[in-house]
Amino acid sequence: MATPTDSFKQFDYALRPSKQVERKIIMEILLRLPRAGFNISEYSYVGFGSVAYVDFVMFHKYLFIEKMVCIEWGDIEKRMRFNKPFKFIKLKLKPFSQYIPSIRRRERLLVWLDYDRPLDPEILQDIDGSLSRLCPTSIFIVTVDARPKLPEDEFDLQGQSSQQRERASQQRERVTLQTYRSWFGPYSNSRITKELVARAHVDPLFYEVILERIRQTLARQNPSLRFIQLFNFFYRDGAPMLTVGGRIGTERDDQALETRGIFEHRFVRRDSESLQISVPPLTIRETQWLNHRLNPTLRAGNLTFELEQTLLDNYRTFYRQYPTYLEALL
Amino acid sequence: MNHNGQNLVAQAEPSKAFFIDMLTRDIRLSVCILDLIDNSIDSLIAASDLDVSQHLIAGTKAQSVKAQIAISYTPSRFTISDNCGGISISEAEKHIFLLGNPAEETSGTRLGVYGIGMKRAFFKIGKSISFMSHTKDEEFKIDIDVDSWKKKKEWPFPFTYGRPKKSTSGGTTIAITDLHEVIGRQFASTAFRTLLSEKVSRAYALFLKAGAKITINGEEHHPEFPELAETLGLRAVRQLVKEDGVEVLVLAGLSPPTDKTPRGWYVFCNGRMVLDADKTHRTGWNVDSHPTFHAKYNHFLGYVYFRSKHGHKLPWNTTKDDVDQESPIYQRALAEMWILSRPVLNFLNDLYPDVKEEGEAEHVLFQSAKGVSPQSVARRANTAWKANVKKQTDDTLLAILYKRPKKQLESIKEALGRPRMSASSIGQYTFDWFYDKNCK
Known part of the structure; x- marks a missing residue:
């Protein structure tokens, strides 16, 4: 539990800085695709907007995408319509599963299934369904909460005795283990263990399951199709989150991306080793000071303010994507 | 023999026993009979260019066909007879009796693909088969005694006759006797008859809808499409x-x-x-x-x-x-x-x-x-x-339904001093009482 003096180490969750860094990294990498002949601005974007439509605004402004579909199934129809930032965004107020049948096979899409819940069979069906419809060259990204948590696992343990809490926790782990074995066992090479589901996050398991689901779906469509992985990101703005993404293509496409240097981007992740996105909470003055002096040799001890070496290293890694937040009085 | 491995061959000829005794184990009797109906339907497709799936997909009405397929059986005899156009002598010579379709090709949207169903059905049902067919110009008959055919080295089935004969329409009749004991028993069973009837009504629903008539022991079958x-x-x-x-x-x-x-x-x-x-x-x-x-x-x-x-x-x-x-x-x-x-x-x-x-x-x-x-x-x-599900709002009325012992209801009536109060009124009263007391 964070002590009062730890609060300076935390961001306001609503700002979601790591998420913002992730968006910028994804954009940077996608902006390299035209080198290999894939013009990202000609893609259509399909995503889950929520009332802020952040991805939509950024992808329109910086990736120049002009065809966008926002899927939303919450009970916030009026808010979604009210907050829609651009007229051209098509708003579909229905579950993604109902939208999948209308995906046109020939359209190049950038699809981002950005869930705020852990992996479950519904999500696997969404992955399977959408990849069954997506054409080669489309880009597919999925984000899930990386905690081993079941949908009904929302009960509040506060206020109970420590013994009751302990029993409930053991019961929860048992049920999670059984459920995960039945849900994900067929997708995983290794046995899902009690120790695994007892962890705070299970991103390696979710990564393996997502990749295997994608592989099976593409192989069923056409054995020559493959998922050319570009993104494997792990970040935490509160809940630990996993993002896996890439491009659907053939071995030839894979080679084309390699030849054109797409994979050389330092944040591209082609395997199970994820990029850990972690950014320190800094004041604007601190970031400006750091930006002015940032070089590979700068050490925490040389700073004029307190900052742990790891946080300084993290800042050095992501300083270009680091979001700056100011209150704007509009 | 060359011991260096040259000119050596491994025998790979098929055996008749494989077709007669083994392949027949993989198929149920009812499914076999559908194979024989497929044979009749194929003649109908060849004669009339009937394409029921095409009409279904295009949303057009299939042309009306006047074809009849009559199946009858007793514990000792099975026959299937149709007026679907018949089979020519040339087709019978070259294709129909081959065990397996070497071309892997079919013409039109036919039901016969593998060239095994009809023959497997013969062997499954009995030992003596009489196959007669006629087109508008010719007729032929082939009689097969399975036991004696099995003993012969040759594979072809000799024609009993094949000759020109003018007719107004074509058709095929297959009669099978000397039935296997287990088949005779199934033909005597009511459960089998029901099963076969249900299968026929559903499996050929589109063909029945197009006008084909299929009868089993005289009973006509109608198309069955779950709605x-x-x-x-x-x-x-x-x-x-x-x-x-x-x-x-x-x-x-x-x-x-x-x-x-x-x-x-x-x-x-x-x-x-x-x-x-x-x-x-x-x-x-x-x-x-x-x-x-x-x-x-x-x-x-x-x-x-x-x-x-x-x-x-x-x-x-x-x-x-x-x-x-x-x-x-x-x-x-x-x-x-x-x-x-x-x-x-x-x-x-x-x-x-x-x-x-x-x-x-x-x-x-x-x-x-x-x-x-x-x-x-x-x-x-x-x-x-x-x-289009009408979403519930705060004002949507929901029903509450539950049961409680009569004795307890009587106690409530007594407590309220209203002996004639109905159970549903007690439910509403107690609900309102709780709501007023705790939720307002």
């Missing part, structure tokens, strides 16, 4: 996919509230049913992340119609009572079936939620639905699943 439920705001999905010379039409929705039969997927190839109300892994249930069929999905109803002039591209197996699950076109169709049926299953999940009143709006919509034929849904352009 899809529709009403204003509730519409089944229809999607046509074309790939590699195969058209796949998928319909998915609900069976009407009055239909109490658990449904599932019905799969057809060139108009002939190969899977009947399937709820198994064959149609993807409990495979990957798809759900297991459960009582709450009893009203799920899906149709998949494959059509191709290249019969070998269709995903039917040789017995035509199952699908070739590995076939690329079936895998492709399976993905489409589950994309299209997911919203339907989600509706059923909402219809039968853990907390009953949460499904109230879905129930209102579902109960108002009426049955429509799959043909009328197939006739449309591609349509998405629609279920």
Whole structure:
């Protein structure tokens, strides 16, 4: 539990800085695709907007995408319509599963299934369904909460005795283990263990399951199709989150991306080793000071303010994507 | 013999016993009889260019055919007789009796692909087969004594006769006697008769609808199509996919509230049913992340119609009572079936939620639905699943239904001093009392 003096180490969750860094990294990498002949601005974007439509605004402004579909199934129809930032965004107020049948096979899409819940069979069906419809060259990204948590696992343990809490926790782990074995066992090479589901996050398991689901779906469509992985990101703005993404293509496409240097981007992740996105909470003055002096040799001890070496290293890694937040009085 | 391995050959000839005694173990009697009906239907397709799947997909009315297929059996004899156009002597010489179709090609949307069904049916049913057929210009007969044919080294079946003969129409009659004991017993069973009747009504529903008549021991069979439920705001999905010379039409929705039969997927190839109300892994249930069929999905109803002039591209197996699950076109169709049926299953999940009143709006919509034929849904352009459920608001009225012992109700009446109060009034009174006291 964070002590009062730890609060300076935390961001306001609503700002979601790591998420913002992730968006910028994804954009940077996608902006390299035209080198290999894939013009990202000609893609259509399909995503889950929520009332802020952040991805939509950024992808329109910086990736120049002009065809966008926002899927939303919450009970916030009026808010979604009210907050829609651009007229051209098509708003579909229905579950993604109902939208999948209308995906046109020939359209190049950038699809981002950005869930705020852990992996479950519904999500696997969404992955399977959408990849069954997506054409080669489309880009597919999925984000899930990386905690081993079941949908009904929302009960509040506060206020109970420590013994009751302990029993409930053991019961929860048992049920999670059984459920995960039945849900994900067929997708995983290794046995899902009690120790695994007892962890705070299970991103390696979710990564393996997502990749295997994608592989099976593409192989069923056409054995020559493959998922050319570009993104494997792990970040935490509160809940630990996993993002896996890439491009659907053939071995030839894979080679084309390699030849054109797409994979050389330092944040591209082609395997199970994820990029850990972690950014320190800094004041604007601190970031400006750091930006002015940032070089590979700068050490925490040389700073004029307190900052742990790891946080300084993290800042050095992501300083270009680091979001700056100011209150704007509009 | 050359011991260096040159000029050595390993024998690989087939044996007659394989066809007579072994291949017949993989097929049930009812399925065998459908194979013989397929043979008649194929003659009909060849003579009339009938293409029931094409009409279904195009939404046009199939031309009316006047064909009759009569099956009759007793514990000692089986016959199937049709007036579907007959088989020419040339066809009988070159193709019809081959064990296996070497060309892997068919013409038109025919039901015969593998060239094994009819012969396997002969061997399954009995030992003495009489095959007579006539076209408008000629006739022939072949008699097969299975035991003596088995002993011979030669494979061909000699013609009993083959000669020119003018006739107004063509037809084929197959009579099988000297039945295997187990077959005779099945022919004596009422359960078998019911099973065969049900299979025929469903497997050939599109052909029956087009005018073909099939009788079993004199009883005519009518097409049976489970209906899809529709009403204003509730519409089944229809999607046509074309790939590699195969058209796949998928319909998915609900069976009407009055239909109490658990449904599932019905799969057809060139108009002939190969899977009947399937709820198994064959149609993807409990495979990957798809759900297991459960009582709450009893009203799920899906149709998949494959059509191709290249019969070998269709995903039917040789017995035509199952699908070739590995076939690329079936895998492709399976993905489409589950994309299209997911919203339907989600509706059923909402219809039968853990907390009953949460499904109230879905129930209102579902109960108002009426049955429509799959043909009328197939006739449309591609349509998405629609279920306009009226969302509950804070003012939506929900029913509360529960039971309590009479003795306790009497005590409440006494406490209230109202001995004639009804049970439902007590329920409302006690609810209002609690609400006023705790929630206002």
